[in-house]
Amino acid sequence: MTALSRHLRRGLLLLMLAGPAALADENLRYPATPGGDAASALVIHGALDLHQVRPLLDAFHRDHPQFALHYRNLTTLALHERFLKAPAEADVLISSAMPWQYRLANDGHAQPLQTPAARRWPAWARWRKELFAVTFEPIVMVVNETVIERFGEVRSHADLLALLERQDESLRGRVVTYDPAISGAGYTYAIEESRLSPRYWELVAALGEAEAALAGTTGEMLEGLIEGRYLVGYNLLGSYARERLADQPQLKIVVPEDYALVTQRLALMPRLAPHPEAARRFLDYLIGETGQGVLARDTMLGAIHPSLEGPGTAAALRRQRGEALRPITLGPGLLATLDDLKREALLSRWRREFTRRQRR
Structure with a gap:
């Protein structure tokens, strides 16, 4: 197998x-x-x-x-x-x-x-x-208004990284994102972002230091955000978020200004x-x-x-x-994401970066 x-x-x-x-x-x-x-x-x-x-x-x-x-x-x-x-x-x-x-x-x-x-x-x-x-369908962030009121707008990946690095204690356990090891979508986004952004691994490390919760689906993340268990959601499917959060004014959908993956x-x-x-x-x-x-x-x-x-x-x-929109390219490059060795290498690095600051 x-x-x-x-x-x-x-x-x-x-x-x-x-x-x-x-x-x-x-x-x-x-x-x-x-x-x-x-x-x-x-x-x-x-x-x-x-x-x-x-x-x-x-x-x-x-x-x-x-x-x-x-x-x-x-x-x-x-x-x-x-x-x-x-x-x-x-x-x-x-x-x-x-x-x-x-x-x-x-x-x-x-x-x-x-x-x-x-x-x-x-x-x-x-x-x-x-x-x-x-x-x-853009991949988005969701931010609770209480975070914006206390710490300012989050408009980009750079803003999110700065927020996590400055306020990791305030947000500890209150951030959620995909677990790329169990989610096909989460893994696809991880490998695409690792190609797009030289600071992606810093963001993964910051998520780890904030003890971000890891989920298997956008629906799971949205439930936690609506219930108030999480204050920030990273890399949610925008189409689902817009529908589920239409009557949740305390939750703001953010299409990142620096780059936004589109699936x-x-x-x-x-x-x-x-x-x-x-x-x-x-x-x-x-x-x-x-x-x-x-x-x-x-x-x-x-x-x-x-x-x-x-x-x-x-x-x-x-x-x-x-130009901020970055549709995932439909072509042979997608096969690389399913290569066994490349997959294991990316997941190993993801786990290493996610736990790096926790080991200090």
Whole structure:
């Protein structure tokens, strides 16, 4: 068994230990119009919460009522593991675990989408015509207003580092971030930031000195922030934060001014999809102007379609934040994040830096 396989299994074990809520096999089902047959089914596996994906599925099914649609919500690592065990089970996979999705496509598990929408899709947001970025989601910080009132605004990674170094006692145990050893997203952000910022490891050390709590999901971090157990959250998924914190005025969402990673959910059609025509219809809708319009209007996920402007779109966010936005590149570099030796090296250094100041 490879180190990657061991890590995936360890992540799934930790999810099982977390309790029933973490493992809930959440589903949405839409019946086909009378007279439909088995060929008119559509099975989607997504690492996307039901309330986020429901507007898209509602709209698609209104336009395509002939399909009996079944959406299954899974964690990123569980989705990947399930696909490897049953590659002919789902028609479409949607996940924010970009390296794992890229590996599936690179290893020949995806089939191409040959439609005008696929040919027009931005080159930076697709790989060949087999893997499509469909959302544009900044990675953010969340800061309690009490911190801002006492210590000033936190607008950047540099501000956060300075805050932790000056006020580590005041914030001890009150900061939360991803544990990159158990979170695919957290690991991806760690390796990207280690490339982007020469001061990243100083920040990891400062988080360790402040005895930051380590979490496996953005939802877990948001719960602690809402309950007041944490005052600062680092590297949360912005789409989830904006929705959950809409009625929490004491919590401020910060898109860092110096640089902000942007993750994208990647969609593909498995080569062995049991209902290939339904899969093509859905993926074409997802990257089309209509489907992307639903994402922009009815979700916090961020639409990529180049013809869409205004709130809820990548174009609007780029105008607001400019060069500070750093989308994670969809390309062969993602495979490096899954290299066993590089992975172990990064996690070893992360643990070493996180505990360095604690050992003094």
